[in-house]
Amino acid sequence: MSAPSSTHRVAIIDRDSAFLTVLGKRLDAAGWQHRALGGAVPADELVAMKINALLVDLTVLPAEDAWPFLERVCGMMPGLGVIVCTTDSTVAQRVRGLRLGADDWIAKPCHPEEVMARIEAVVRRRRRASGETERGPTVVGELEIRPDQFQAFVGGASLDLTRREFELVKTLSESEGSVIERGEIYRRVWGYEMAHGDRSVDVFVRKLRAKIQKQSPSWSYIHTHFGIGYRFQPEPVDGLAPPPEASASAPAVLPEDEASEAPLEDADATASALSS
């Protein structure tokens, strides 16, 4: 599942533990995923981390490696936001770094909040340029949700959803497996607070169910939770042979594939190999 575009993924190459601690707290508070690395990391490992931004103190690298490292990283990942953060840099160094592809260069000591703001600025700019929205199609059960078409499909056939209906499946499917309150659904789809007694969500869930069931009758997707809201989870309808749509082989009813979500928070295997 595509990450909720709001969260940033940041890698930090530094050894100043005080700085790391303070910054780490701010990053957590902002809800950004982050990971500290103790030194240079092969560029392809950085790629694998799927980060949006890299904050690097060039002085932790051996002097002769610093510039090549910067150049390689920037060259390999044009979409990555690169921010250099060092003490005592000269104008010439900063210019060189920026010319090599860095997006920003901050002088230490610096306020963590400013670092945050600069990371955000860099990532923001990068996102804007690269087409803004997440365009990756998502597949859940027999359903295929395509943001680039503002539409959902089953076996290639369009469900013919209206905009609201589409936003609704998209929203629900983004929280696949967990129950969402009506108010929350409304807020995410309509964009503002739900008025008391508004039944819009129910009505649209009904329309959605109808359109989905018409094309994918052997699966059940939207489950009602009395007094709370709805839960999106594809399940084969009991007592119904799943008409094998040739390939629709993904009956994984318990889809905790959050695995793909966090190549960032866990072990420091990559770092330890290099951290002195």
Next chain:
Amino acid sequence: MSAPSSTHRVAIIDRDSAFLTVLGKRLDAAGWQHRALGGAVPADELVAMKINALLVDLTVLPAEDAWPFLERVCGMMPGLGVIVCTTDSTVAQRVRGLRLGADDWIAKPCHPEEVMARIEAVVRRRRRASGETERGPTVVGELEIRPDQFQAFVGGASLDLTRREFELVKTLSESEGSVIERGEIYRRVWGYEMAHGDRSVDVFVRKLRAKIQKQSPSWSYIHTHFGIGYRFQPEPVDGLAPPPEASASAPAVLPEDEASEAPLEDADATASALSS
């Protein structure tokens, strides 16, 4: 150095004549087009200048105008690189500026070369992903889109598109197959944020459809997606034999609208009104 790409267009809002002089020389040396403004400029004038980057000393604006100005400019032109350059800023101010949409914030005094490098970094980031325009002609369906002519053709005959109309087909065809929201289309073609209730996109789509259909009646290109926007995709119109349009009227088109190229170098009329 990424010189080969088209030249940068930079506007500078500042009054420090020494700084302007020195920086101006560097900008000339680098071959970037630039223009100094003495004070705030209506956001839509900035739009008309078609600049890539704006360097602004917020202290030349009346204190109460500075933040709103920054916010308005960044909001209206998401693609514009905005760099603030001031003396004596606090962390809080820098954070605020960056959060409002500025891409970078430099402290004066600063070395002009570093300013150059930072401008370049900001502009580079913006271009890299947005895949600079291709010069090669594109063929979609019966349509041939020739960026070098600022014109589209069907079987060699010009569609006689105006500049806007051309930018519109070009933009749409670059995202062939996927649905684009009105606001996004507007942003790409007009270059800034669409005002609520603006119908320009619809009107130009209509003009475009008319001109295309006149020369290529057996194909359908621009599809409406209710509540969202449009999708460009050539499709043969069901049951229609291509009637050979014998109209030999098409007057040879010489597209010398290079006029739009140079709204940057001239007078400071706009500035004087505000420089009090």
Next chain:
DNA sequence: AGCGCACGGTTACAGGATTTTCACAGGCCC
């Protein structure tokens, strides 16, 4: 200078499509 035209942009209107609102029937839970 005066004129007319092409072009970009705005507005008004009409026909549809979509969204909201309502009233009622059927469930769920205590």
Next chain:
DNA sequence: GGGCCTGTGAAAATCCTGTAACCGTGCGCT
């Protein structure tokens, strides 16, 4: 069984788009 909740179907209210006519500007021509 009673008091909430949710599912349904349809009417009413809104919103959206295609269309055409209308301005203001800039430009070339006379």
